[in-house]
Amino acid sequence: MNSMFKGFKDFIMRGNVVDLAVGIVIGAAFTAVVTAFTDAFLKPLIQLMGGGSGQQKGVWTVNGVEFDYATFINAVITFLLTAAVLYFLVVYPLNKLAERRKRGEEPPPAAPSEDIKLLTEIRDALIRQQVPPGAANDLLGRGQQPPRS
CATH class of the missing domain: 1.10.1200.120 (Large-conductance mechanosensitive channel, MscL; domain 1)
Known part of the structure; x- marks a missing residue:
């Protein structure tokens, strides 16, 4: 089948x-x-x-x-x-x-857009700096928030 x-x-x-x-x-x-x-x-x-x-x-x-x-x-x-x-x-x-x-x-093929170029540059910079995978969220302030009491 x-x-x-x-x-x-x-x-x-x-x-x-x-x-x-x-x-x-x-x-x-x-x-x-x-x-x-x-x-x-x-x-x-x-x-x-x-x-x-x-x-x-x-x-x-x-x-x-x-x-x-x-x-x-x-x-x-x-x-x-x-x-x-x-x-x-x-x-x-x-x-x-x-x-x-x-x-x-x-x-x-058409050239990549400016957004794609910028994202590629950011990715390459992160790779060069050997930044851990979750560190980008920390740098952007998107880390996990502590639980509210």
């Missing part, structure tokens, strides 16, 4: 699965934005260009059957915009980063 969970953990922690999950979430969120844009702006433009009057804009009627071509064109544009933005904002940058890592040109 334990090996089954270990295998599942290894599967989930693989970069591909995590990348896929992130891509799906970002894609779903961005699709909602693109769909709202195309429904609010592009579909009315398609209907204006398609002519027709009243409720019939963007719709062909043949023998009483309506063919809503404006909705179809709108869906195609939504798909293309979503795919293009996801490619250029997610896939392309991640592929470039992967190429750099393979070539060993990974960008250097």
Whole structure:
């Protein structure tokens, strides 16, 4: 049973699965934005260009059957915009980063913050002075207080 969970953990922690999950979430969120844009702006433009009057804009009627071509064109544009933005904002940058890592040109890690530098200096100074582990609390006035009576 334990090996089954270990295998599942290894599967989930693989970069591909995590990348896929992130891509799906970002894609779903961005699709909602693109769909709202195309429904609010592009579909009315398609209907204006398609002519027709009243409720019939963007719709062909043949023998009483309506063919809503404006909705179809709108869906195609939504798909293309979503795919293009996801490619250029997610896939392309991640592929470039992967190429750099393979070539060993990974960008250097960010410099540590001032807080980390200060804490490192304090740690090094304490080590140089051979201060016992609890002495830092004593120096800072955090030692144990005597019990109150």
